[in-house]
Amino acid sequence: MPANPFHLAWFGNFTVPEWNDPFAGNDPHQWMNGDFYIDMIAALERACFDYFIIEDSLMVPDIYAGTAELELKHARYAPKLDPMCLVPLLTRVTQHIGVIATASATFYPPFMLARTMSTLDHLSRGRVGWNIVTSSEDRAAQNFGIEKLPEHDLRYEMAEEYVELVLRLWESWEPDAIVMDRGQGVYADYTKVNPVHYEGRFHRSRGPLNTPRSPQVRPVLCQAGGSPRGRTFSSKYADTLLSIPAGVEEMKRYRADVRARAVGHGRDPDDMKIMYVVQPILGSTEREARERKAQRDAAAQENLELQLVHMAAVMEIDMSPFDLDEPLPTHIATNGHQSTLQSFLDANQGKTLREAASGWRVAESIELVGTPDSVAAQMDEAMQEVGGDGFLFFGQPVSRRYLNEVCDGLAPELRRRGLTRDGYDHKLFRDNLLAF
Ligand SMILES: Cc1cc2nc3c(=O)[nH]c(=O)nc-3n(C[C@H](O)[C@H](O)[C@H](O)COP(=O)(O)O)c2cc1C
Numbered sequence: 001m002p003a004n005p006f007h008l009a010w011f012g013n014f015t016v017p018e019w020n021d022p023f024a025g026n027d028p029h030q031w032m033n034g035d036f037y038i039d040m041i042a043a044l045e046r047a048c049f050d051y052f053i054i055e056d057s058l059m060v061p062d063i064y065a066g067t068a069e070l071e072l073k074h075a076r077y078a079p080k081l082d083p084m085c086l087v088p089l090l091t092r093v094t095q096h097i098g099v100i101a102t103a104s105a106t107f108y109p110p111f112m113l114a115r116t117m118s119t120l121d122h123l124s125r126g127r128v129g130w131n132i133v134t135s136s137e138d139r140a141a142q143n144f145g146i147e148k149l150p151e152h153d154l155r156y157e158m159a160e161e162y163v164e165l166v167l168r169l170w171e172s173w174e175p176d177a178i179v180m181d182r183g184q185g186v187y188a189d190y191t192k193v194n195p196v197h198y199e200g201r202f203h204r205s206r207g208p209l210n211t212p213r214s215p216q217v218r219p220v221l222c223q224a225g226g227s228p229r230g231r232t233f234s235s236k237y238a239d240t241l242l243s244i245p246a247g248v249e250e251m252k253r254y255r256a257d258v259r260a261r262a263v264g265h266g267r268d269p270d271d272m273k274i275m276y277v278v279q280p281i282l283g284s285t286e287r288e289a290r291e292r293k294a295q296r297d298a299a300a301q302e303n304l305e306l307q308l309v310h311m312a313a314v315m316e317i318d319m320s321p322f323d324l325d326e327p328l329p330t331h332i333a334t335n336g337h338q339s340t341l342q343s344f345l346d347a348n349q350g351k352t353l354r355e356a357a358s359g360w361r362v363a364e365s366i367e368l369v370g371t372p373d374s375v376a377a378q379m380d381e382a383m384q385e386v387g388g389d390g391f392l393f394f395g396q397p398v399s400r401r402y403l404n405e406v407c408d409g410l411a412p413e414l415r416r417r418g419l420t421r422d423g424y425d426h427k428l429f430r431d432n433l434l435a436f
Contacts, residue, residue: 006390007050007273008420010044011277017031021399024399042094051433053100053242056102064319065320087099096423100222102131103116105163111209113130115210118209118214119214121216136316172207173209174193222242239434240433246347330345376419379391
């Protein structure tokens, strides 16, 4: 392998794939019954991806203009099915790839989360992970009978305690607790199954878990907080971080920052794999790829409604009261994705709302446009410069066509150059992730 081989992951969700496109197929159920995602995970494993992460949120957004009409018309953020339930389907039809499910530490009771993840780790024989989020929308809180989410930094404090508790629950069965001694008629040794008696500021639990110790004990932990408080949290626990710093210099700065924070927590920073979001646009020729990019940009300009509705759902900001042709308002704030909103405002100073919104996409760290060969070279160059650790493909809404462009075009080219893994040496997800 070269000096800096890198990891590949795919960011998806259990939602409607591309549906309004000539290559989308016309079966409205195949994503809901899991078939689409079963095909998808097979492609990702064939392409030697480290993992597939399934995003989640817990609401039907009615933020834009105070109604869900446009959100459901476009079906970008909703409908959405529960990622936890998809995990065992995906791990059952694969052998090696990791699967990470998102679950909110603000709403899932910690005992339930620990138990569910532990169960999934057993079912997958050690190939699952948990994307720890704190949720970003008051709408989600209201679905759980809470009027407003706790404030941004407080959510992280609560989550920190939550993770401490979950870790203890996962450890509550000692490695040799199951004895299965037929002579004595003893299945499990009760002295090795320990209550945790956790009493925190926000969470309490007696323990032990009623789920035996799972293959990884601690499923892979994933986190994506970009704010200073978010970074303190992610660098303390996460095995893999998701991030969108803009450009190689910012990627380097972000990496240095979270790695220094990890050292401050007493960790080896190499035990934390940082994945940068990319959305490559591929073509058989450079010209075709450039044309496809131009088509995508033109579609965003034409469909400003979709842009505004999607921004509203992601940032929990309703831009409908603002004049499209006036400069972007600077006084907007969110209790949700603060770093996403901040990068949007920073990148669009002096622009009108129309200009800023038509150019907005759930960002990417570096723009990649070209043939599989040239995009592989661009990824290599960026990663050599940044120093690690991998790329998170963010192609939403996903289509089989795009998936195959990446998995059967770009990924083989990356492997041919020795830039990414060529197989999986270990049984457990974490061991593969930390192998280089
Ligand atoms: C690549 C990426 C993926 C994310 N996935 C989710 C998700 O699935 N569910 C969710 O509620 N938040 C998700 N988030 C939001 C983060 O977990 C975090 O809550 C958000 O960035 C706000 O925290 P911050 O202000 O520290 O950045 C994601 C963020 C990024 C950058």
